[in-house]
Amino acid sequence: MWGGDEGINSYIDDYVAPRLEESYNVELNRVAMDTAEFIRQLSLDKKADRQVGTIDAVWINGDNFRNAKEAGLLRDGLMERVPNAELLNETAQQSDAGTPTEDLELAWGNVQFIMHYDASKVDNPPQSFEELRRWTEDNPGRFTYPEVTDFTGNAFVRHLLYERYGDELDQKATIEDSFWDDLKAWSPNLWKDGQTYPKTLEQLDQLYASGEVWMTMGFNERRAEAEVTEGIFPRETRALVLDHSIASTHFLAVPFNAPNPDGALVLLQELLSPEAQLVKQGPEYWGDGTSLDLTKLDVNDQRAFEELGEGVTYPDSEQLLERSIPDYGPNVIDTVREEWPRVAK
Amino acid sequence: MIRQGLLICLTFIPFISLFFVVPSFEIENNMAIVHTIGLIVILSGINVWLSMMCAWWLLWTDSRWKHVIEWLVFLPLFIPMLATLFGLYLILAEAGLIGTYVGVTLALLVVTIPYSIRLAYNGMAVIGRPLLEQARILPSRRRVMYVLYPLFSRLMRTIALFTTVILLSQFALIQLIGAGLIPTVTTELYQSYAGNNRGLALSNTWMLILFPVLLYFLLSGWDRYMVRMLKGRLQ
Amino acid sequence: MLRSSVAVTIMVSLLPLTALVFLAIESMGMDWGSLLTNETWRDSFVTTIYVVSVSTGLSLVIGTWLARTVVQKGWRFLSSVLRLPMFVPHIAAAYLFWLLFTGMNGIGWIEANERNYVTVILTYIWKETPFVFLMMLGTYEQLNRGYVEMAKTLQLSPFDQFKHGELPFLMKPLLDSAWILIAFISFAYEIPALLGVTYPKLIGVLAYERLSTGLYLEATEPYAVALVWTCLVGIGVFLSYVLTASIRRRIERGVRR
Numbered sequence: 001m002w003g004g005d006e007g008i009n010s011y012i013d014d015y016v017a018p019r020l021e022e023s024y025n026v027e028l029n030r031v032a033m034d035t036a037e038f039i040r041q042l043s044l045d046k047k048a049d050r051q052v053g054t055i056d057a058v059w060i061n062g063d064n065f066r067n068a069k070e071a072g073l074l075r076d077g078l079m080e081r082v083p084n085a086e087l088l089n090e091t092a093q094q095s096d097a098g099t100p101t102e103d104l105e106l107a108w109g110n111v112q113f114i115m116h117y118d119a120s121k122v123d124n125p126p127q128s129f130e131e132l133r134r135w136t137e138d139n140p141g142r143f144t145y146p147e148v149t150d151f152t153g154n155a156f157v158r159h160l161l162y163e164r165y166g167d168e169l170d171q172k173a174t175i176e177d178s179f180w181d182d183l184k185a186w187s188p189n190l191w192k193d194g195q196t197y198p199k200t201l202e203q204l205d206q207l208y209a210s211g212e213v214w215m216t217m218g219f220n221e222r223r224a225e226a227e228v229t230e231g232i233f234p235r236e237t238r239a240l241v242l243d244h245s246i247a248s249t250h251f252l253a254v255p256f257n258a259p260n261p262d263g264a265l266v267l268l269q270e271l272l273s274p275e276a277q278l279v280k281q282g283p284e285y286w287g288d289g290t291s292l293d294l295t296k297l298d299v300n301d302q303r304a305f306e307e308l309g310e311g312v313t314y315p316d317s318e319q320l321l322e323r324s325i326p327d328y329g330p331n332v333i334d335t336v337r338e339e340w341p342r343v344a345k
Numbered sequence: 346m347i348r349q350g351l352l353i354c355l356t357f358i359p360f361i362s363l364f365f366v367v368p369s370f371e372i373e374n375n376m377a378i379v380h381t382i383g384l385i386v387i388l389s390g391i392n393v394w395l396s397m398m399c400a401w402w403l404l405w406t407d408s409r410w411k412h413v414i415e416w417l418v419f420l421p422l423f424i425p426m427l428a429t430l431f432g433l434y435l436i437l438a439e440a441g442l443i444g445t446y447v448g449v450t451l452a453l454l455v456v457t458i459p460y461s462i463r464l465a466y467n468g469m470a471v472i473g474r475p476l477l478e479q480a481r482i483l484p485s486r487r488r489v490m491y492v493l494y495p496l497f498s499r500l501m502r503t504i505a506l507f508t509t510v511i512l513l514s515q516f517a518l519i520q521l522i523g524a525g526l527i528p529t530v531t532t533e534l535y536q537s538y539a540g541n542n543r544g545l546a547l548s549n550t551w552m553l554i555l556f557p558v559l560l561y562f563l564l565s566g567w568d569r570y571m572v573r574m575l576k577g578r579l580q
Numbered sequence: 581m582l583r584s585s586v587a588v589t590i591m592v593s594l595l596p597l598t599a600l601v602f603l604a605i606e607s608m609g610m611d612w613g614s615l616l617t618n619e620t621w622r623d624s625f626v627t628t629i630y631v632v633s634v635s636t637g638l639s640l641v642i643g644t645w646l647a648r649t650v651v652q653k654g655w656r657f658l659s660s661v662l663r664l665p666m667f668v669p670h671i672a673a674a675y676l677f678w679l680l681f682t683g684m685n686g687i688g689w690i691e692a693n694e695r696n697y698v699t700v701i702l703t704y705i706w707k708e709t710p711f712v713f714l715m716m717l718g719t720y721e722q723l724n725r726g727y728v729e730m731a732k733t734l735q736l737s738p739f740d741q742f743k744h745g746e747l748p749f750l751m752k753p754l755l756d757s758a759w760i761l762i763a764f765i766s767f768a769y770e771i772p773a774l775l776g777v778t779y780p781k782l783i784g785v786l787a788y789e790r791l792s793t794g795l796y797l798e799a800t801e802p803y804a805v806a807l808v809w810t811c812l813v814g815i816g817v818f819l820s821y822v823l824t825a826s827i828r829r830r831i832e833r834g835v836r837r
Contacts (some may be wrong), residue, residue: 349658352646356662356706359673359680360610362677365679366679385733396589399585400583400715402583402586417593418590421593422760422815423760423813424763424765424813424814425764426768427769427788427806428599428603428806428807428809429599430601431599431603431803431806433596433599435599435606437604451653455596458589507668507718510666513671514669514671514770516773517768521788521791534672534675535770538678547675553669554668557668560666
């Protein structure tokens, strides 16, 4: 799994792993790896017809899932083998950024794209993407986004695409030159005059934490809470919901050649249990939205989720839900990756 | 004098950065250190052995293949490292060695050995044949212990050191061939750089610099001990 | 034991060549035309040539000058200090330079992550000059001063003294170091990835990133680029050695006599 976030890592290492060891005597060994990296790894295994691989369970979504699905790298029939899958939110479980999941992966969490800004520096935060662009003109050098090879950077550009094309882009994945020209017009006012962009979201966060830029962004509306409490992000960090926000579900899957598939199923069962999901959504480790359908839970569990409450960096949840949009399919992600370099030029 | 001082200062400037941020000295990943030390030991050993043997053969053995082989072992120096790496990746994938310790070791051996042979070759050429010929009158065990080892110990130390430095520089190689399954201090440094932990990145940098230094002192200490012991025996 | 070790070494040395064969196989069916017309690759190519030539050129000049001065003036201490950068792994050096020139620490136009690649070049110079220095030091220590003395008595200008009295003997080590550096710098990942910019990336960074991102799962492009680049370097090596062969041979004979 991707290992770039301390909160997520310690959720797995300090919370999930000990529980798994205790209740099922299954040893969980987290390996930090780029998602694309293990997909490539699995496709090599497939090519060489290696039936016993090295990875038991993967954290996956979006274009990587599409690639894995097309290459036949994942095991199916997860729904019937993981009892807790019953509790999943059915809409979330159905499709992964436009690709039908077809029982190859189970929803693990649900998040929305959101921006955060430092209220001690930004007086009148922009309300729309158009206002954001004008804001960068008034505050040159204080905003940037990650390169589009990064998951979040790509998503930022997709929000701008949605602003122009709405959901019609899914049918014809052609983006006009004028869109890229307009995006290029942002460059002179970005951090370092748009000469370079942060390689990863973590680098953007680092710039934000040090006060070099005044805004950051990311999937997961609750992600800034722990950073603020720990004093990494500025104390006045507040949420910023613009015109629309991509809702994204991330999933768990089992590779075709998992050496210990039963252990993997036990892990999935545990990760989808209401208790584990509750701790995951809480501010202590991660703050990742649950993938369970709360109406399917019993009353006690429902109440526990409701009692998690609000944080100062959380957005207005109704507003966020209202502006939620589904993600484009992987084709758009690919097109953005291929064509964006001209903006960075 | 002033010019010399200036040049020395210039050389030292980059080291100032080591003191910019307080390194966290937290050890994120024990395995990374274990892997790194393991790779250093294994690769230094193989490199010293193979390169000394090969240089010896190239310098003092008569064979009509000599020129061809000389070219062959030096040629990899001129192949860009990433090109070798991409090709190796394809080969090792075919052999199913991606993500394994063996694969990584082999790949590192391929990129370090040309440099080691070069060093061994130059070093031995300087020592020269006469001294080694004279040693032939001694029985082989004594020859190795009293003549060859003391003569070559510096050279061996240099080769081990260079191998270490080159292997500590490899991020792309270890990431690609190791498929991220074999973390080393180098991959940790890169990840903590790409992440947002400067303290951790800096403590990894410290480690990368200290490994060769420690190795140097360890090996020099060992050499001094050996020389003293051998001298004692000769008396 | 000697023979088997040599055999193993040969096998290991054959691997890079086999690697090239695999690269060639993998890049078959590549649309070469598209590679040439692709602006991203072309810009990377140009930037890479710039970075490589400046860093290699400066490292060679500074390294040679240092070796010459150290031998002439007997600067023992400097000679040992200069070896230090060699023991710093490249990636650590890059991080040190990044810390030195990032954010608030940037000095005017020298700043990490900017398009002139000044910090990348500086890092390479800092790392590679000692290498050149050591290669040349041996040569200078063995250099027959007679030729320079003769040039002096002929009242040649200092540059001509260097050109006729020293340069011919430096040819082989210079050539060796130059190509080792070019092969090393031109297609590497670690340093330019840390200190470079989003666009244009150096060719090694671009190739590695294309290879390691999911989108290019079946990509032949990076393999093709790696192959082309190796061939270019190979041709360069071949030509330069052939062209200087006669001079080098003359010197070697002269020295032996």
